[in-house]
Each structure stands twice: as C-alpha cells, then as structure tokens.
Amino acid sequence: MNSDIQKIKSDKVVSYSKKIEDGSKSEKASPIGVFDSGVGGLSVLSQITRLLPHEDIIYIADTARVPYGGRPDDEIIKINREILDHFEKAKVKAVVMACGTSSSIAYPVLKEKYKFPIISLIRPGAKAALDKTHNQKIGVIATLATINSKAYEGTIHELKDTAKVLSSPCPLFVPMIEGGFIETDETRKIAVEYLKPLLKEGIDTLILGCTHYPHLVKVLSSIAGPNVALVDPSEYAANELMEVLGKHQLLNSKNHKAKYSYLVTGKVEQFLELGNKLFSRPIASAKQIKL
Ligand code: DGL
Secondary structure: OOHHHHHHHHHHHHHHHHHHHHOOOOOOOOOEEEEEOOOOHHHHHHHHHHHOOOOOEEEEEOOOOOOOOOOOHHHHHHHHHHHHHHHHHOOOOEEEEOOHHHHHHOHHHHOOOOOOOEEOOHHHHHHHHHHHOOOOEEEEEEOHHHHHHOHHHHHHHHHOOOOEEEEEEOOOHHHHHHOOOOOOHHHHHHHHHHHHHHHHOOOOEEEEOOOOHHHHHHHHHHHHOOOOEEEOOHHHHHHHHHHHHHHOOOOOOOOOOOOEEEEEOOOHHHHHHHHHHHOOOOOOOOEEOOO
8 A cells, every 4th residue: 555545544544533532422332324325335235244244234225216326416415414314313333325426426525514434435446446456547437426526536646646547427227227137138238338438448447436336247347358357445445444443442242243224215125126136145124214
C-alpha cells in the first residue's frame, strides 16, 4: 500500500473514531445495518458475514423503489436519509451502504449526519483497483448515477493522479438481475456491448461499481478474459468495517450466534425467491416495511 493510501486510511479511522466517541451509546451487541435497492447488497453481505460471523445484521432491500440508478440525485439522497433514519431508530452501531449508487451520491452528503459510522464502497473499491492494476488503466462499470457522479474517477485520482479511468454505465443490468436474468444469452449480449469500449482501451482491472454486478461475475469474467482482474469493492469495504469496529472494541462476542433480519419495501416473496438463489446462505423469512 503506498503512503497516500495509508494516509487517507488513517484519516478515515480518525474521523470514525470521533463519531463513535460522540455517539457513545454504541454497544457491542447492537446490530449492523446494511442496505441496497434490492438483492445487490447481498453480495456485500456475503463478505461481511464471512469476516464478521458473530454480528447481528439488519438488511434492508428497498425493492419498492429499485432501480435507484436512473433517479435524480436529490431523490437518491432523500431515499438514503429515510433508510438511515430507520437504522438510527433500530440503534445500529454502524451502517454499510451496500449500494454503489448510494455510496457515490448520498454518502458525501449524509456521512456526517448520523452518530454511527457509515461505510461507503467507493474508497474501498478505488483502493482495491489500485492494488490490482499493473498498467494503471482501470475500468468502472456502474449505474448511470454512479458514473455521472465521477465518484470512482475522483477517488482514484486522489490516490493516484496518473491512473487512467474509463467508465461505462450499464443501466439495463439492475432491472435484469432483479428480474432473475443472470446467466442468460440476453445478459451476455448486453454485457459484451457494455464492456467493449473499456476492453478496447486495454484496461487490466475492472471495478464492479454496482453491488448487483458480482451476481454476473461468471458472464463478466468470461467476456473480460483472464487478463482483466475484476474488483468487487465489498471485500475491502468489509475489511474497513471490521477495522472500525475492532479499533473501538465494538466487535460482538465470539460466542454470539448471529441473527439476520431482512426487511423489504416491496414484495416479500419475490425477494425470498431471488435472494435465496443469489445469497451464500439461506434466507428463511423477510418482513415488509414502510420507510
Ligand atoms: N446495487 C445498486 C448499486 O450498487 C443498484 C442501484 C440501482 O438500484 O440502480 O448501485
């Protein structure tokens, strides 16, 4: 890790540390909030549960409003505020924005507004890509809102100004995945078109900048080929969460058997059916909520 990355990393821990002191009610046994517009955040949840198997989780899938990616910024921020308010009432000890669109649009505006630390995917994704790339040509695929925000581009250039960032919005992917089109011929054909301009430029690293996209990893890696490393920001984001909780003695006891609650704003049955196909562990039940 280069010294710039190290510095940004330590700044980050200091700012979380201040928040946790200010909000001293945080408890080890409190749950962690994780959310997305739908099943995308389950790819992040897999990494969190792998690293932190003793933590209780509340997962919100805002399926009534999926997709977020074509909405105006103020609407995305309003939606995120409602979700974070819900987590505040549930007394969570931290929140992971398991959504690239929320991380790029709402995180910069809302990160200081709550007492609990909020983890975004952008910086972890940018760091992961810079760790992987050899030729400094990094591709980013994400929703339209994320690409237009230039969040990845800006963060990568903060960390390494000589890196070249090439972006391609993929607006059809989220509706397709939520509709259950994962490894179909249609998905593949669309993916070929989305990746074409990036591969033509010779990227050696591709950030999956939307948390739905790791569900397409087989299709994407077969198109990108063995010379392009696919980066899922959630691995580094889960590490950042562990680091923040560990530093402040907020990790739950190792004897604790974790409980997972799934809250959805849309149809419960639809979430259970797709969630159980895509998530690494069974989802027995979910509850519908209004935000
Ligand atoms: N998983 C969300 C993301 O990472 C999808 C956004 C959407 O609903 O369009 O951006």
